[in-house]
Structure formats: C-alpha cells, structure tokens
Amino acid sequence: MNIMKIKLSILILTSLISFSSLQAQQQEKSVANYTNYLLYVPQDKPSSGLYPLVLFLHGSGERGTDLNLVKKNGLPSFLDKKNDFPFVVVSPQCSNNQRWDTQSLLALLDHIESTLPIDKNKVYVTGLSMGGFGAWELAQAAPERFAAIAPICGGGNLERVCLMRDVPVWAFHGAKDPVVPYKESERLVKRLQELKADVKFTLYPDAEHDSWSATYQNPELYKWLLSKSKNQDSPALNKDTSLSYVGRYKYSKKENMEVTYDGKNLYVESSIAKQKVIMQPINQTKFKLSGPFSGFGVMNFNITRKGKITGFTFGQCENKYCARIK
Numbered sequence: 206m207n208i209m210k211i212k213l214s215i216l217i218l219t220s221l222i223s224f225s226s227l228q229a230q231q232q233e234k235s236v237a238n239y240t241n242y243l244l245y246v247p248q249d250k251p252s253s254g255l256y257p258l259v260l261f262l263h264g265s266g267e268r269g270t271d272l273n274l275v276k277k278n279g280l281p282s283f284l285d286k287k288n289d290f291p292f293v294v295v296s297p298q299c300s301n302n303q304r305w306d307t308q309s310l311l312a313l314l315d316h317i318e319s320t321l322p323i324d325k326n327k328v329y330v331t332g333l334s335m336g337g338f339g340a341w342e343l344a345q346a347a348p349e350r351f352a353a354i355a356p357i358c359g360g361g362n363l364e365r366v367c368l369m370r371d372v373p374v375w376a377f378h379g380a381k382d383p384v385v386p387y388k389e390s391e392r393l394v395k396r397l398q399e400l401k402a403d404v405k406f407t408l409y410p411d412a413e414h415d416s417w418s419a420t421y422q423n424p425e426l427y428k429w430l431l432s433k434s435k436n437q438d439s440p441a442l443n444k445d446t447s448l449s450y451v452g453r454y455k456y457s458k459k460e461n462m463e464v465t466y467d468g469k470n471l472y473v474e475s476s477i478a479k480q481k482v483i484m485q486p487i488n489q490t491k492f493k494l495s496g497p498f499s500g501f502g503v504m505n506f507n508i509t510r511k512g513k514i515t516g517f518t519f520g521q522c523e524n525k526y527c528a529r530i531k
Contacts, residue, residue: 213287225372231276231284231296241272242297246289246321255324256293257431260314262332262339268299279333279417290429291331293321305332307346314350315441327435331355333417334385341393342353344369345397353433355426357417358382360389366396367522371487371503373403375421379412439486446489447471450506453531456519462527473504 220528231243237459247256261281267274275281281296283475295317299305318325328351339487345365353373376394378387387408397404409416420426447466454462461476464484471484471492488504507518519525 208428209324229405231281231294239418241270241275243272243275243284244294244317245281245284245290245292245294247293249289251291251324252324253324255322255327255328257291258314258317258323258329259292259294259327259430260310260330260343261294261296262305262310262330262336262343263296263299264332264334264336268301268303270298270300272298279336279421282330282409283421291427293317293323295399302306305333305342307339307343310339310343312349315321327431329353329355329430330356330435332359333357334414335358337385337390341366342375344372347370349435352435353430355420355430357391357420358385358387358390358414360385361393363392363396366393368502370397370400371493372400375405375407375426375429376411377407377416379409379416380411381411382416384414408421440488440507442471442486442489449512450484452514452529454516454527455530456525456527461530462519 209447231245239495259280261279263275263277263279263281267277274284275296275298278396279296280294284290284294295313297310297313317323318328330340330343331354332338334357334496338361339359340354340356340358341361344351345362345368348369348371348434351372352377354369355375355377357377358379359376367410374394374397376390378385380387381389390406391408392526394404394406407420409419412419450471451466452464454464456462459477462475463476465472465481467473471486472481473494474481482494484494484504487493487503490508492504492506494502494504500519504517504519507515509515514529516526516528519527
C-alpha cells in the first residue's frame with residue numbers, strides 16, 4: 206500500500222461523516238503514547254449510532270515496531286477477514302522491552318473516544334499473557350472506564366483486585382500452562398468471588414500457554430461482553446427500605462457519617478466535610494458514591510438475620526468499618 210492510500214484511509218476513518226467498507230479492515234494508526242496501533246471499525250454502524258469498543262493487548266512476543274506482529278495472535282489475527290465483527294477494536298503495539306503502561310493506554314482510549322462515536326458504557330479490555338496482566342492492571346487502575354474485562358493467561362496484584370470488584374470478569378487459562386501458571390488467574394478470581402463480584406473462570410484442562418485461540422474463537426465471549434454495560438439501571442428502593450438506613454455512623458473518634466433521606470434519594474454526609482453525597486444503589490445493601498468521596502467508592506451495609514442494620518464497610522476494598530451509633 207502506498208503512502209497516498211494510507212493517508213486516504215486515515216482521513217476516511219476520522220471524518221465521522223461517512224463509513225465505508227474500508228473500515229471493516231484494520232487500519233494502521235499512530236498517536237504519541239503508542240506509536241503504532243491497529244484500528245478496526247465495523248462496516249455497519251449500530252442502530253444506536255454508537256460503537257462498543259474492545260481494547261486488545263498483545264503478549265510479549267508481539268512487541269516492537271512491526272504491526273504485522275500484532276496480527277499473529279488474538280483478535281487482530283482474524284479481523285481482516287471480517288466485516289461484521291460488532292466492536293471497534295483498538296490493538297496498540299508495545300515497544301521492545303516494555304510493559305503495558307496504564308496511563309498511556311487510558312490516553313489512547315481518550316483519543317479513540319474523541320474521534321469515533323463510541324458507547325462509553327460499553328468499553329471492554331482483553332489481552333493474552335503479558336496483555337492478560339495488562340488487562341487486570343488497567344481495570345484496577347480505572348475500574349470506572351470498563352463495562353467488563355476478559356484477561357487470558359494473565360495475573361495481577363491480589364491486594365488491588367478489590368478496586369475492580371464492580372467490573373465483570375471472565376478469565377481464561379490453560380491448566381498445563383508452563384509460562385504463566387493458572388494459579389495466577391485463579392487466585393484473583395477467588396478473591397473476587399469472596400467479594401461477591403460478577404466473575405467467572407474458564408480453565409482449559411489440556412491447554413498449555415495458548416489458551417487464547419479457543420477463547421477468541423468462542424462466540425459466547427462476545428455475547429457475554431455485549432451483555433455487560435455500565436449504565437444498567439439502579440434498583441428501586443422503597444421508602445421503608447430507604448428509611449432503614451437513615452442514621453449516624455462512627456467513622457473515627459472525631460468524625461461521624463450521617464445518612465439522610467429526602468423522600469427520593471439517600472445521602473451520606475461527613476460531620477467534618479459538611480457536604481452531602483448521593484448514594485446510588487447497586488443492590489439492596491450496596492451503594493456507589495460519587496463526587497468528593499468517589500475515591501472511597503462504595504458503602505456496603507451489614508444487616509443481621511433479624512433485619513437490623515449495624516453499620517457499613519466503606520471503600521472499594523471495604524477497608525473501613527463504620528458502626529451505627531444512632
């Protein structure tokens with residue numbers, strides 16, 4: 206392909222005015238953060254007008270400056286033969302002797318979301334081997350960005366996995382993997398299960414390191430991804446249930462947390478910060494916070510068998526218990 210044709214393809218991709226069949230092929234692109242990446246855009250735009258997006262992270266053997274290496278395994282290996290794959294797929298290339306950098310990947314996502322009509326409620330990340338590790342790390346660094354992840358033969362930081370407890374996970378690994386033992390995935394999955402997260406684990410009994418071929422050829426993976434969205438409706442809480450949470454909770458010797466109800470929403474307010482934060486229900490006992498307390502993430506209330514609320518745990522990793530005092 207000559208230089209003029211490459212430039213023409215790039216202009217077509219970024220115009221957002223018309224979408225031709227050229228977009229059903231992976232185009233070579235570049236940004237400052239990742240010099241090289243492949244971009245696949247489906248031929249047909251969804252009825253909503255917005256595309257779901259998958260970020261694909263390759264393994265260590267595909268690092269370098271030749272994008273043909275990225276096409277060796279995983280999603281990029283077959284996308285050039287498809288016009289009907291339902292996702293925009295971004296496949297960056299990691300430089301030689303480098304590992305995936307979360308901030309650079311997030312900057313790349315920002316760039317894609319600013320140049321294509323992406324459904325930000327349907328952004329997913331998947332990767333294999335080194336890319337599997339990258340997928341776990343990225344979800345821990347920015348859990349609010351992803352509707353679900355599918356890490357393959359990877360692993361990650363067990364202490365930080367609680368940060369992504371609200372991100373659905375489908376992990377894959379080969380039981381006979383000699384490169385990355387399957388226990389690396391299993392221990393993260395078990396911790397998420399303890400946290401009652403939406404997680405499942407497929408362990409291929411006879412697979413070695415290549416557990417990605419079977420995974421990426423499985424249509425159930427893509428159905429599962431599309432079933433996950435960040436904008437799922439919060440459950441409705443009736444008045445009596447909402448009022449049962451109202452009260453004062455002890456955060457520290459000098460600070461209390463007050464939960465109030467205005468007839469529509471629940472709020473929590475620190476006796477020191479003096480600013481109400483809305484409590485968005487995830488389920489009947491778990492609430493997500495936004496605004497000044499967004500770094501703390503969630504409130505998970507403890508309820509006895511008799512239905513009495515005794516307090517709540519505070520934080521993504523439930524590292525702070527606030528006992529009810531009134």
